[in-house]
Amino acid sequence: MSLWSSPMLRVLEPGDYFGTTSLQYGDDGISVVETSFATDLVIPQHEHVNPFFCFVLDGRGTRSWPARRGKDGPMSLTLFPAGVPHANCWYGAGGKALHVEFSSLWLQRLGGRTRVLDRPDDFVDGAPVSFMRRLVRECREQDSATPLAIEGLVLELLAACERSVWRAATVGGSHRWLDRVEALLHDRFREALTLDEIASDSHVSADHLAREFRKHFGLTVGEYVRQLRLDFACAQLTSRRHSLAAIAETAGFADQSHFTRVFRRRMGVTPGAYRAQLLEDRSCTKD
Structure with missing residues (x-):
């Protein structure tokens, strides 16, 4: 079993958000749902079948990505990709959010023109939040032109998010x-x-x-990754709990032989000798 195995995550089907939902709009691969959350709600780690935006309408909600850019970050407008584990909390009297969810049909229509829906992200102001506010108003004041308006706003929202991420990466970012x-x-x-x-x-x-x-x-990216793997392996070698083969696999090395070669080149000894010395030093200290 992997050193990093975890209990089976709950996978939420379309439209399920651990709250009381009200469908605001649904057509052509896009669904817009308003969700109310209970008082002091702690939502355990889970993932969703479809990607979606969560826009906080009322209350204070947070999200946490395991080992991703910090924990318990406050939400304003947050993008949750499909299949990415996360957890949430709603504080005080609970809260309310608008969820814009994309089905596989809509993703096919996008044809890979944007990668925004592939990765977690938070948007606190600017054009993405402005377009989402317009989307909220459109859903509350619907008429015969609403399907066209919502489709246009969603496309503009995605473009605004794409530009926001691009600017952060290239302009002084x-x-x-x-x-x-x-x-x-x-x-x-x-x-x-x-x-x-x-x-x-x-x-x-x-x-x-x-x-x-x-x-x-x-360092090069490869050298940096190799050092992370070695740091992880060194931490695991402080006990006899896991075999060298298991540590090699979990750390990301091709096999135990590869692990041994890289470890000896960097540390000057084999993983087995390193572990034996650590345990001997610990025994001497206790004595």
Whole structure:
């Protein structure tokens, strides 16, 4: 079993948000739902089948992504991708939110023209919040033109979010996007990530990422990931709880032989010798 295994997460079906819901609009792959949440509600970690925006209408709600950009961040307008575990809390007298959810049909219509719906993000002001407020008004004052208006507003909302993320990554936002890359690597260093995947997550090119990352951290992305894996392995080697093969697999190495080669090159000893020395030192200290 993996060192990082966890209980089965609850996966929420379309329209389920742990509250009392009222459908405001539903057509052509988009659903808009108003949800009321109970007093002092703690929502355990879960994930959703579809991506959606959550716009807080009343109260104070927070979200937390395990190991992603901090915990218990306040929500104003938050994008929750499909299949990304998270938890929520609603404080005091509860709260109310508008959820805009996208079905697979709508994602097919987008045809990959935006990656906004693929990653978690928060928008606190600016054009994204302005478009969402207009969407709230449109849902409350519907007429025969509402389907056209909502489709147009949703497209403008996605474009505004895309531009907001792009500006943060390119206009005076180097530290912010590098912080995002660093958080991603700490969260997913066990995975076989490609440079293109990492760059895409922060809306920069792979060449720009490689150049700026090395300039900022003094290491290549690959060297940084390798060091994270070694740090994790060293922590696991402080006890005999897990085998060397299990540690190698969980840390992201190809196999135990690969783990041993990288560890010996960096630490000067094999993982087994490192563990034996640690345990001997601990025994001597107790004596």
